[in-house]
Amino acid sequence: MGLQFLLKEVTNDHHHHLLLLLSSDDEAEGTNEATNEATVNVSFSRGQNLRRSLVLDGIDVTGYPIFNDAKVEKAIASVADECVSVADECSSVADAIFIYNHFLKSNSNISPDHHTYPALITACSRLPSLLSIGKQLHARIIITGFNNDIYVQNSLIHFYGFADEKNNARKVFDSMPQRDLTTWNCLIAAHSHDDALILLRKMKLNGIDVDSITLMNILNACGRERDQKGGEIVHGLGLKTGLGSDSKLRKSAMGMYVKCSDMISAEKLFDEMTIRTDVIIWNSLIHGYVQLNRPNDALKLFMRMENTIEKDETTVVSLLAASAALLNLNYGKQIHSFLLRKNINYDKFIETALIDMYSKCGNLEKALLIFKNSKSKDVYTWTTMIQGLANNGRGYESLNLLNEMENQGIKPNSATFVSALTGCGKSGLVEQGCEVFKKMVEIYGIKPRIEHFGCLIDLLIGCGKMEMAMEFIEMIDEEERIVVYKSFLNGCIDDCRIDLGLKFVDELCKFGLISDHDCDHDDAIFVMVSNFYALAGEWFRVGEIRKMMRSFDLVKEQGISSI
Known part of the structure; x- marks a missing residue:
């Protein structure tokens, strides 16, 4: 009986016949009967013969590039190798499973071997929707007796690592009668940086020499976890071992x-490289500068690579982010022109970056035009446009766009609601803001974070609804309230609400934010409390606050003028 696959994410017309082939048990049995009648003594020694067999099965393969490509005609030494080779030539991973399932249903004498299964397991690791199929293949591997083959087992460890099931990866590893360097590398790739470092030590204790792939896997894990210390140890080991x-x-x-935000060490490695033709290393540095709010350095690096390195979509997205951070419309337009001049394909990431750049640089109409013409809008594209409208004080339009987004079946995420609430806040839409907050919680089940509370509380404070704002503040976890306390106290000062302000200051003292104890102090809070006491005529307390500030060497930040 052939495996029954559920390829929910494979919806292309290109795979229409694949979906028909991989059907229910009853349908599969019917297909097997038809196959047995149609396929008689058909040789599978060449790709063309495989194509002929499928046609005899009544399967239309004209839409499958794998059977129309001249590469299929190349000599393939064995049936097993043919299955793998044809799978490798596939235009999608689903084609590999298509061929495999055909072999099973044809009742032929052809059996998958230790070359076939790793190719199929690798194919299953490329799409999240195929993970359950990979597990079914694992079961078949055990049934067919390939569970002791090191090549097959290595592919299983890699597969479970991709599926983020490190316990299953470890079970396969522990069951192996013999292991090689690839086995250890696959297991390390499946683990977090802490576990990977432990595995590295075990490798050394077992006398297994590491290679560059071992160290690369651990360095990547340390990077993901921002573990610079562990990364430095691994990098040092690489230098010591001559790698x-x-x-x-x-x-x-x-x-x-x-x-890990250590751009000095990154720059040093970059400068030591004699060959820097790989655009990925340039993109890495540019992205690092953008993330660390150093957009000028990102643009300078771009100037260095302009005439020597071929840019890609990642380069453009990072540079547009740098222009947006600088609020420099001129830079952004130049990058957009470069994009058009080099005929770089627009994807949703570039379109979203362009919308963000034009919105932040004040050219909202251009952002709206790009958004309108976009053919691949996702939740991030919609959210970016909603945020652009919100930041430019067009709250009603941002809410209309949110409604349009929902009508088109795009589910808003947490960031979308932050953007919508920001629009309400900048336009003073109290009622609408409360409705958006309610919709987020009750309809979409999104738990409010401090960002959502902050937007709504700022909106209420700005409209003088201090009591309602206080109610929302009390919903926030106590350790997070400091973020909104400043806004609330400023609102009390602006509205001369001495009663609420006194209650609020008592809260600050309760949490030790205004005290003479040794703790982290925010000079802005001290200044606001001092100003509030002055407004309330509590001059003795004003003196106490200023005395505390002097004892902590806190100095009020000087005001500046943009004129």
């Missing part, structure tokens, strides 16, 4: 330093 000159290892080390 430091490996270009891919250097790239991984540089990426780790960038993710």
Whole structure:
């Protein structure tokens, strides 16, 4: 009986016949009967013969590039190798499973071997929707006796690592009668940086020499977890073992330093590279500068690469983010022109970055035009446009766009509601803001975070609804309230609400935010409390606050003028 696959995410017309083939048990049995009658002594030694067999099965393969490509006609030594090779030529991973399922249903004498299963397991690791199929293949591997083959087992460890099921990866590892360096590398890739470092020590204790792939996997894990100390240890090991000159290892080390915000070490590695033709290392540095709010450095690096390195979509997205951070419309237009001049394909990431840049740089009409013409809008594209309208004081339009988004079946996320609430706040839409907050919680089941509370509380304070704002403040976890306390106290001062202000200051004292104890102090809070006591005529307390500020060497930040 063939495996029954549920390829929910494979919806292309290209795979229409695949979905028909991979159907229910009853349908599969019917297909097997038809196959047995139609397929008689058909040789599978060449790709063309495979194509002929499928046609005899009544399967239309004209829409499948794998059977219309001249590469299929190349000599393939064995049936097993043919299955793998044809799968490797597939235009999608579903085609590999298509061929495999055909072999099972044809009742032929062809059996998958230790070359076939790793190719199929690798195919299953490329799409989240195929993870359950990979597990079914694992069961068949056990049934067919390939569970002791090191090549097959290595592919299973890699598969479970991709599926984020490290316990299953470890079970496969522990059951292996023999292991090689690839086995350890696959297991390390499946684990977090802490576990990966432990596995590295075990490798050394077992006398297994590491290679550049081992160290790259751990460096990537350290980068993801922002563990610079662990990354430095691994990088040092690479230098000690003579692997430091490996270009891919250097790239991984540089990426780790960038993710850990150590641009000095990243720049040093970059400058030591004699060959810098890989656009990925340039993109890594540019992205690091943008993330650390150093947009000028990002643009300077772009100027260095302009005439020597071919840019890609990632480069453009990072540079547009840099222009948006600088609020420099001129830079943004130049990058947009570069995009058009080089004929770089627009994708949803570039379109979203363009919308963000034009919105932040004040050219909202251009942002709206790009948004309107976009053919691949996702939740991030919609959210970026809603945020752009909100930040430019067009609250009603941002809410209309939110409604349009919902009508088109796009589900808003947490960030979408932050943007919508921001629009309500900047336009003073109290009733609408409360409705948006209620919709977020009751309809979409999104738990409010401090960002949502902050937007709504700022809106209420700005409209003088202090009591209602206080009610929402009390819903926030106590340790997070400091974020909105400043806004509330400013509102009390602006509205001369001495009663609420006194209650609020008592809360600050309760949490030790205004005290003479040794703790982290925010000079802005001291200044606001001092101003409030002055407004209330509590001059003795004003003196006490200022005395505390002097004892902590806190100085009021000087005001500046943009004129």
